[in-house]
Amino acid sequence: MKRPARLIAVVPALWLAAFVLVPALIVLKISLSAAATAQPPYLPVLDWSAGPVGWGSFLEALDFTNFETLLGDALYRDAALQSLWLAGLATLILALLGTPLAHAMARSPARLQPLLVALVIVPFWTSFLIRIYAWIAILKPEGLLSAALLRLGLIDRPLEILGTQAAILVGLTYAYLPFMVLPLYAVMVRLDPNLREAAADLGASPIRVFWSVTLPLARPGLAAGALLCFVPMVGEFIIPDLLGGSDTLMLGRVLWSEFFSNRDWPLASAVAILMLALVVVPLVLLRESGTPDRNAVR
Amino acid sequence: MDGTDPAPRLDLEGVTKRFGDGVAVADVSLALSPGEFFCLLGPSGCGKSTLLRLVAGFETPSAGLIRVDGRDLAGLPPHRRPVNMMFQSYALFPHRDVAGNVAYGLTNLNRADRAGRVRDLLARVRLDGFGTRRIDTLSGGQRQRVALARALAREPGVLLLDEPLGALDRGLREETQGELRALQRRLGITFVMVTHAPGEAMALADRIGVMDRGRLVQVGDAAALYERPATRFVAGLLGDVNLIPGRVSGRDGDWAVVETGFGPVRARASGPTPGEGEAATLVIRPERVGLGAGVGPAGTITDVTFLGERIRRQVRMADGTLLRASGPAGGHAPDPHGVGAAIRLDLDPEACRLLPA
Amino acid sequence: MSHFGRLSLGLGLAFLYGPILVLVAFSFNASALVTVWGGFSTRWYGVLFADGPLLAAALVSLRVALAAAALATLFGTLAALALDRGGRFPGRSAFTGLLYVPMVMPEVITGLALLLLFVATGFERGLVTLVVAHATLGLGFVAVIVGARLKGFDRTLEEAAADLGAGPLRVFATVTLPLIAPAVAAGFLLAFTLSLDDLVIASFVAGPGATTLPMRLYSQVRLGVNPEINAASTLLVGGVTLIVLGASWLSARGGDRSHAGTA
Numbered sequence: 001m002k003r004p005a006r007l008i009a010v011v012p013a014l015w016l017a018a019f020v021l022v023p024a025l026i027v028l029k030i031s032l033s034a035a036a037t038a039q040p041p042y043l044p045v046l047d048w049s050a051g052p053v054g055w056g057s058f059l060e061a062l063d064f065t066n067f068e069t070l071l072g073d074a075l076y077r078d079a080a081l082q083s084l085w086l087a088g089l090a091t092l093i094l095a096l097l098g099t100p101l102a103h104a105m106a107r108s109p110a111r112l113q114p115l116l117v118a119l120v121i122v123p124f125w126t127s128f129l130i131r132i133y134a135w136i137a138i139l140k141p142e143g144l145l146s147a148a149l150l151r152l153g154l155i156d157r158p159l160e161i162l163g164t165q166a167a168i169l170v171g172l173t174y175a176y177l178p179f180m181v182l183p184l185y186a187v188m189v190r191l192d193p194n195l196r197e198a199a200a201d202l203g204a205s206p207i208r209v210f211w212s213v214t215l216p217l218a219r220p221g222l223a224a225g226a227l228l229c230f231v232p233m234v235g236e237f238i239i240p241d242l243l244g245g246s247d248t249l250m251l252g253r254v255l256w257s258e259f260f261s262n263r264d265w266p267l268a269s270a271v272a273i274l275m276l277a278l279v280v281v282p283l284v285l286l287r288e289s290g291t292p293d294r295n296a297v298r
Numbered sequence: 299m300d301g302t303d304p305a306p307r308l309d310l311e312g313v314t315k316r317f318g319d320g321v322a323v324a325d326v327s328l329a330l331s332p333g334e335f336f337c338l339l340g341p342s343g344c345g346k347s348t349l350l351r352l353v354a355g356f357e358t359p360s361a362g363l364i365r366v367d368g369r370d371l372a373g374l375p376p377h378r379r380p381v382n383m384m385f386q387s388y389a390l391f392p393h394r395d396v397a398g399n400v401a402y403g404l405t406n407l408n409r410a411d412r413a414g415r416v417r418d419l420l421a422r423v424r425l426d427g428f429g430t431r432r433i434d435t436l437s438g439g440q441r442q443r444v445a446l447a448r449a450l451a452r453e454p455g456v457l458l459l460d461e462p463l464g465a466l467d468r469g470l471r472e473e474t475q476g477e478l479r480a481l482q483r484r485l486g487i488t489f490v491m492v493t494h495a496p497g498e499a500m501a502l503a504d505r506i507g508v509m510d511r512g513r514l515v516q517v518g519d520a521a522a523l524y525e526r527p528a529t530r531f532v533a534g535l536l537g538d539v540n541l542i543p544g545r546v547s548g549r550d551g552d553w554a555v556v557e558t559g560f561g562p563v564r565a566r567a568s569g570p571t572p573g574e575g576e577a578a579t580l581v582i583r584p585e586r587v588g589l590g591a592g593v594g595p596a597g598t599i600t601d602v603t604f605l606g607e608r609i610r611r612q613v614r615m616a617d618g619t620l621l622r623a624s625g626p627a628g629g630h631a632p633d634p635h636g637v638g639a640a641i642r643l644d645l646d647p648e649a650c651r652l653l654p655a
Numbered sequence: 656m657s658h659f660g661r662l663s664l665g666l667g668l669a670f671l672y673g674p675i676l677v678l679v680a681f682s683f684n685a686s687a688l689v690t691v692w693g694g695f696s697t698r699w700y701g702v703l704f705a706d707g708p709l710l711a712a713a714l715v716s717l718r719v720a721l722a723a724a725a726l727a728t729l730f731g732t733l734a735a736l737a738l739d740r741g742g743r744f745p746g747r748s749a750f751t752g753l754l755y756v757p758m759v760m761p762e763v764i765t766g767l768a769l770l771l772l773f774v775a776t777g778f779e780r781g782l783v784t785l786v787v788a789h790a791t792l793g794l795g796f797v798a799v800i801v802g803a804r805l806k807g808f809d810r811t812l813e814e815a816a817a818d819l820g821a822g823p824l825r826v827f828a829t830v831t832l833p834l835i836a837p838a839v840a841a842g843f844l845l846a847f848t849l850s851l852d853d854l855v856i857a858s859f860v861a862g863p864g865a866t867t868l869p870m871r872l873y874s875q876v877r878l879g880v881n882p883e884i885n886a887a888s889t890l891l892v893g894g895v896t897l898i899v900l901g902a903s904w905l906s907a908r909g910g911d912r913s914h915a916g917t918a
């Protein structure tokens with residue numbers, strides 16, 4: 001049974017090599033080529049037929065100008081910092097909102113739980129673009145939120161939220177909430193209820209039970225949720241593009257405009273590599289902090 | 299083994315299975331005759347299920363031969379083997395109804411013959427009319443019988459049963475034992491059943507093979523294993539037993555005298571047993587420990603437990619050794635052997651057996 | 656459940672569904688203004704169904720999503736089977752890594768990388784590149800869903816089938832496949848909606864020839880709130896809701912009761 005199973009892996013493995021691995025290497029290569037040679041229509045920089053000689057000249061031709069540009073220019077530095085800052089802040093907000101929600105789901109009557117899970121999943125399956133678009137109608141100065149607050153007399157002139165970092169945070173929180181709630185719920189629902197009962201029996205109040213038992217044991221879910229949210233949020237394009245203003249630059253948007261507006265493919269590739277470096281670090285950290293806990297829950 | 303059988307139906311020769319560093323089955327040799335009901339008995343992890351899976355073809359032996367009717371099964375995948383298995387979990391296909399499960403192996407028949415055969419099989423396990431029932435609507439006992447019918451469908455030469463009664467309630471288990479035995483008699487198929495329950499093995503099997511840490515330590519009928527255990531492990535597995543340490547002080551053919559803490563005891567010593575001067579274990583079943591006023595070793599009764607049809611007494615010997623003696627509960631007469639009574643043991647040499655220490 | 660729990664659930668679900676419900680409500684608004692309720696009307700649906708380019712884009716999206724989901728389901732199921740059954744084969748962890756990368760990778764990177772591949776190999780951009788990109792995106796999700804099902808799979812069922820004389824292919828066709836079918840179907844649906852929903856990757860790899868529905872919607876959304884988009888959104892949300900309900904029905908049915916007797 002094992003041998004045919006391994007043969008089966010060949011087809012998807014070849015597909016993944018061709019459409020995940022090779023493209024990543026191409027991005028890396030192009031990020032290291034000079035803008036002039038890589039401008040479209042662009043030249044095949046690596047000549048495979050030339051063999052080792054070709055490799056040698058290829059290595060000589062490597063060019064770090066793009067990364068120098070990125071790191072030297074305040075615009076890109078700010079975009080990187082802003083991406084990390086907004087994604088980090090949004091992850092924190094998500095953890096604060098997602099934990100009570102996941103906890104409430106896990107403690108709901110068992111027959112309600114499949115419905116609640118489905119209710120959290122449905123928006124995740126619904127068009128991302130449309131869900132973000134919906135917030136424009138709510139957040140814009142003549143939108144629903146301003147109108148409601150004006151009518152209630154809580155504010156005396158329309159809110160200027162759309163186009164700010166606050167709008168991006170609202171969008172990120174909204175779009176990624178299911179990614180935080182579902183892993184948390186998955187861990188919390190499997191926790192042995194006897195543990196909570198034992199803590200309560202030993203005199204812990206509900207709040208202390210949550211802090212001292214539920215939350216520590218749910219840490220793997222929190223780590224998984226943070227990972228699932230943080231990484232794509234750093235590279236998010238639609239949310240800053242539709243909800244953010246011209247002054248909020250996130251890396252995904254920088255990459256997009258370098259590519260589509262400035263047609264600078266090598267620089268866009270360099271942004272991609274920088275973004276990868278930024279997300280790989282927290283990814284590794286989270287994985288390492290998550291692993292021992294995961295074993296403890298089992 | 300009882301010698302005069304014709305060619306064996308299932309024949310194992312030096313079968314060994316190693317997993318990494320561990321040995322799950324060690325050098326097992328065994329020959330089963332056609333129509334024999336054989337039980338592999340042992341605690342969990344002793345290798346009995348692995349042995350079954352080796353015969354079925356789910357594992358490959360590291361060494362040794364497995365033959366059915368003289369045909370070597372080496373290299374044959376499970377689906378080409380003339381044996382069938384009844385799984386401990388029953389492994390009934392949840393996406394097929396009862397008839398669909400029973401018919402699964404009957405690919406060689408046409409539709410009409412298959413339907414007839416399924417009906418016969420279901421009737422045989424008293425499930426007439428259950429053909430269209432879903433598996434998840436069946437009780438545990440019904441599932442067990444569907445699994446049995448499905449495994450019998452291909453009329454295997456050997457049926458392997460992995461704890462077939464393990465998932466049933468106690469009452470149902472005893473009732474099913476009888477049915478299983480009757481069915482096996484009627485079909486004349488060789489059954490190899492794995493169980494960890496000695497009572498089940500003794501009630502069902504023509505012969506029992508006891509496995510301990512991968513080895514087949516003794517093969518014989520229930521009485522032989524009970525009365526003449528080859529090791530302390532077998533003795534302890536098949537019921538309560540007194541194990542008394544001692545040293546062989548004299549030997550005379552099949553007889554020996556063992557010097558115990560409370561004096562010399564005469565015992566049967568057949569097979570490879572310790573020689574004179576060597577350490578030994580004296581084995582005697584509690585029901586063979588007689589209490590009397592004769593000349594045997596002296597002791598005091600320290601505890602009496604009423605078990606219904608029997609009474610078990612604990613006896614403290616002069617040297618502090620504790621023995622258990624069990625006898626029929628005696629009618630209305632006042633019990634002469636209450637706690638504190640001084641007694642003499644009556645140890646029948648035929649019931650005392652000498653085993654290695 | 657505590658009051659706090661009920662409050663969390665209520666607020667959480669309101670937060671998740673509020674904006675969508677606003678869209679749906681205003682798609683039936685006779686007025687073109689968001690804040691003004693001009694009475695119930697289906698006029699925007701009329702506008703929508705008269706919008707030729709939008710409908711053409713929707714057709715492109717559907718075709719791409721069907722093809723991409725089919726490919727992703729095939730390869731994802733194969734990958735899940737290989738990982739579940741293959742033991743520790745060489746390159747296993749690299750294989751797993753490649754499988755998960757498109758799931759967590761920011762979409763701009765995936766899109767850029769695939770585009771550069773297509774340009775480097777001289778592959779003409781269009782429907783085919785869209786299908787390839789979306790199949791790659793969905794593959795990992797299918798593998799995860801099917802893999803979870805295989806992990807809970809009782810292997811003795813396959814052994815029982817083999818014991819009853821079924822060769823490996825018959826075991827797969829009559830036992831394994833019927834029992835993982837709900838997960839395979841759910842994987843297909845997820846890959847389908849991921850493809851239908853994708854804007855970023857599609858924008859990179861589609862090329863001038865092909866415009867998908869999200870690309871078309873995006874170009875209009877950038878111009879501001881538009882009741883026609885609200886109507887399109889309502890239809891999309893309704894469709895996806897149906898798909899999700901179908902998927903959860905499939906997986907509930909697949910719990911242990913699927914495909915009654917095929918004997």
